[in-house]
Amino acid sequence: MGGPMAANLLKAGHTVIGYDAQPAALEKLGAAGGKAADSVAAVTADADVVITMLPDSPHVEEVILGAGGVLENANPGLLLIDMSTIRPDTSIKVAEEATARGVRALDAPVSGGEKGAIDGVLSIMVGGEEDVFTAALPILEVLGKTIVHVGPSGAGQTVKAANQLVVGGTYALVAEAIVLLEASGVDAGRGLDVLAGGLAGSRILELKRESMVARQFAPGFRIDLHHKDMGIALAAAREAGVALPVTGLIAQLIAAAKAQGYGSLDHSVLLKVLENVSGRTSA
Structure with a gap:
């Protein structure tokens, strides 16, 4: 950067x-x-x-x-x-x-x-x-x-923690959408093209849907760094005294990506983690 x-x-x-x-x-x-x-x-x-x-x-x-x-x-x-x-x-x-x-x-x-x-x-x-x-x-x-x-001072970092939990959650949901579409026999590329133009549209769908469907995970932003950032988000939540249950789940998925050897790859590699959870493989 x-x-x-x-x-x-x-x-x-x-x-x-x-x-x-x-x-x-x-x-x-x-x-x-x-x-x-x-x-x-x-x-x-x-x-x-x-x-x-x-x-x-x-x-x-x-x-x-x-x-x-x-x-x-x-x-x-x-x-x-x-x-x-x-x-x-x-x-x-x-x-x-x-x-x-x-x-x-x-x-x-x-x-x-x-x-x-x-x-x-x-x-x-x-x-x-x-x-x-x-x-x-x-x-x-x-x-x-x-x-x-x-x-x-410090407010910028709190907003960035919020950013990272939203980014991680969006990647996870896009990954789940791809797994669902492909398992159902639907062309995931075309399906995501439709999603990107509707209410489900996001910057991640705009920039990353083609590379995710193609299983191209060159960083980008590495899982190792996003793992660190989710720790910051969870620590900020404890400090503020609030419960962020979805953030906790996303943090565990990112931790799983790191544990599965994907730490040096782009955070869109959450797709591989969710394929593994579903017992599916891809080329």
């Missing part, structure tokens, strides 16, 4: 200096016109804006709060936009420590997948102070199409 987002910032005329633990990512950044740094400190030292896009809460804590991290090397007034999908409490902690160091922080997780990142049409849900959101908006508008300030 971070690679195409950096490329769009470069296309918009921004100077982008990046760091990644994977050398291949830095090579792509250089090919797009960006500059590669050899550490988080080197990225942060002279930056006006730092954007982080990392897999999980421990990575964010290490990169932002840890020794040699962003806050340790930030100049006062730095605008820090964490676009990772992590626990709300981690985002709150980051914002509190950032404020103590004179750094303005936002949590701004995204939805839209790799294609949305490439096309610059991500949905971005932003938590933090209103004035900081306003300052960040010109940057965010390069990366996304739907950009909404949803509340104080």
Whole structure:
């Protein structure tokens, strides 16, 4: 996700200096016109804006709060936009420590997948102070199409958790529809074409129905990451004191996908899990 987002910032005329633990990512950044740094400190030292896009809460804590991290090397007034999908409490902690160091922080997780990142049409849900959101908006508008300030620090992550439970549930139901159609002798491709044009229509049906019917599960967004995100959603539900029974079921299906060896595949591979439950096989 971070690679195409950096490329769009470069296309918009921004100077982008990046760091990644994977050398291949830095090579792509250089090919797009960006500059590669050899550490988080080197990225942060002279930056006006730092954007982080990392897999999980421990990575964010290490990169932002840890020794040699962003806050340790930030100049006062730095605008820090964490676009990772992590626990709300981690985002709150980051914002509190950032404020103590004179750094303005936002949590701004995204939805839209790799294609949305490439096309610059991500949905971005932003938590933090209103004035900081306003300052960040010109940057965010390069990366996304739907950009909404949803509340104080951590609120962006709560909205992203809600997003992930809806996405997971929709994938599961589309998968069940395919299993039902095919088991009944109905052409699943044609059936989903009809569903996509009616009340059952969704962005997932629009973008993924053909690849799901064809059993093409190259990521995309990996099951491993969605498994992590469902844990965040369930933890948020406990914190809020609410019961989300359907979310619990979807989390178990995604956990089953991981357990069945599909962790590196796209989350649409829930179709394989539901085929397995029904004792059906596909090519």
